[in-house]
Amino acid sequence: MRPKVTVAGGAGNVGATVGQYLVVQELADVVLIDILESVQHGRGLDLLQTGPILGSDSRVIGTKDYRDSANSDIVVVTAGITRKPGMSRDDLLHTNARIVGEVIEQVVAHSPNCILIIVSNPLDAMTQLALKRSGFARERVIGMAGVLDAARFRTFIAQELQVSVENVHACVLGGHGDAMIPLPRFSTVAGIPITELLPPDRIEALVKRTAGGGGEILALLGTGSAYYAPGASVVEMVGAILKDKKKILPCCVYLEGEYGIHGLCVGVPVKLGAGGIEQIIEIRLTPDETAALNRSAAAVKELVDILKL
Template structure:
């Protein structure tokens, strides 16, 4: 049986670490693609040479063109410039919209049946770009944000309560960034609501740290942005698709009436399986939560309106 084929576009920190995680999980053969001459080939070879130690048989190769990526089952798009200290995700909009547009046009020609996982920032707007340019059905265009945001939330809650991260189920909605909506009411520790276990003020501080999670790392690194946790999030999504696991994961997807949002890519819980997005899960929100999600969607809408002018 032929192995699945996964292309990662962009061989920077996020892309290369994603390729490593995908290979280590043996999800398929991995092609690392970048326009920088020889760099993806070098990184791919390095990952391949660690296979005997880790015990995986996935092939990993690097390329500077799209021909080698032909027929990919999944294409992960990490291309674009990274955030620098003091820079918002939105500052990246114009530059990265052009980059993502070019990538998607090439992917459509070589892998017309692929599922796209978009990682480039500003995430929600770049997923919108990929959807508009590709003309793929909405179940095959997915933004990676909520899995990362939920992981950060879970990590901070585990630190606070000194419990295993495996006991924590976090619930995050909305755009990726400052307007994200972590839902504490639906976030549980071994089935018990986190609101019963952590005082309100302390919980609000953890929610704020989750919202600012990306910026916190950018400010500490000073020369780049997060890549270990984002790559882990992509790997979880790819695994759920390629193994048809149907995990319920928060992803940026096109809402058409769900949560009273229309025509925007916003983070919501979805069933992720072999076809991509198989179902959007709607949960009941109280007034405060619904208002926060509406604000988040409005922020995404503003970016998408700018994108429409650029495309």
């Protein structure tokens, strides 16, 4: 029997893209849940009909009823409104907190043993809200941020050096958004730190572009936001869990003293496997990197305090 993955917000672009990649890779049976009248049904049926062409036997349904999601192995939460031009992630806070809170209530009722992957923005605060509302262990509530941010950094590094993206690995810490912290000395091309391959001014330009990566796409699209790379990022995490790969990826997780941070969901390297977060990887930071991580955590705390989590 294939695993079951539910996408809450499955009628939206990110949610539907997650479903598409899951079917293409035949990772799981897919449930697309949304409140939009009939849209999720159409998306689900359309995606199901790709099966004969792709050679994928993944079952797909679109629904408004959380009973159809019962006993999911993983629930991906993409529900919420998206940023519009001129809107910060912080502006999304109260509306998406209400939406995500309602989703988590249904998930806990129907899939109490699942692993949660949170995508809704503001990502770090929504991950903490999901943790508190679900009552799940921190290992089972994971925010998708660093995988996407690292993918953007890797893309820009590969373009700059004209090398394959497969040769590039990148490390990004901290909150999702302007406060993220790409770490050049832990980012490599075929094992060589990019600090050995690029001058400081070019590295700084790539770091700045990475931090503004979502906003750059938002400005180009005019309406809507990124969804191909976010969807692929989620599916990389899902695959690491369902296949028990023990893959080290940057994810948002509740810290209990790691990196000197207590009681906040912040992006750090973790090992993902069948149990969800199986290890939090602590790397030695310079004083400047530590200060940047603390500033990022402080930005998350502001939102968490507003929500009284």
